Amino acid sequence: MEEIQIVLRTEEELWELFDKTLDHIMLDRLYPYARQDWQKGSLKMGNRVNLEDVEFRYLSCDLRTNLKGLKSILKLPIYGLRVFQSSKPWPSSLILNRLNEGSVDKVLAMNGVRHFFALSYEFVTIRSFDPQFIARIKHNFESCPK
Structure with a gap:
C-alpha cells in the first residue's frame, strides 16, 4: 500500500480527502463521544432490544455507512477515526483485530x-x-515532514 500523511488546515479539508466514487465506508472502533461523561439517550440493538432512556459512556462500535453517513459523522467532535473506504460492503465475518498482522493488507484487498x-x-x-x-x-x- 502507498502511504501519505497530511496536516489539515481546516475541517473541510478532511472531507475533500475521501474518494467520492466509493460509497462503502467502515469506521473501525468508532467512539462517537469524545468526552468520558455519561450520555443520555436510547440504544436500539437490532430488532430485538430497544434500550430507552439509558445513560452510557465509552460506547464503541464498528460502523458501516455510506458517504452521506460519513459526512454526518465528521460533524461530531471526534478526534480519532479509522475509516476504510471500499468498493463493496464490509463483510460481517471480517473483524480487523482478529486478523494475523502479516495478512491484513491481503485480506483487505480481497474484500474490496x-x-x-x-x-x-x-x-x-x-x-x-x-x-x-x-x-x-x-x-x-x-505532506507532513518526515
Missing part, C-alpha cells in the same frame, strides 16, 4: 478495500492500494 484513513486531531495518515489516489492527494495537499 481501496483506502484507509487514520485521523488523529489534525493529522491524517492515508494508505491506499491505488498509487494514483495518493499522487492526487500529494498534488492537492501538503
Whole structure:
C-alpha cells in the first residue's frame, strides 16, 4: 500500500480527502463521544432490544455507512477515526483485530478495500492500494515532514 500523511488546515479539508466514487465506508472502533461523561439517550440493538432512556459512556462500535453517513459523522467532535473506504460492503465475518498482522493488507484487498484513513486531531495518515489516489492527494495537499 502507498502511504501519505497530511496536516489539515481546516475541517473541510478532511472531507475533500475521501474518494467520492466509493460509497462503502467502515469506521473501525468508532467512539462517537469524545468526552468520558455519561450520555443520555436510547440504544436500539437490532430488532430485538430497544434500550430507552439509558445513560452510557465509552460506547464503541464498528460502523458501516455510506458517504452521506460519513459526512454526518465528521460533524461530531471526534478526534480519532479509522475509516476504510471500499468498493463493496464490509463483510460481517471480517473483524480487523482478529486478523494475523502479516495478512491484513491481503485480506483487505480481497474484500474490496481501496483506502484507509487514520485521523488523529489534525493529522491524517492515508494508505491506499491505488498509487494514483495518493499522487492526487500529494498534488492537492501538503505532506507532513518526515
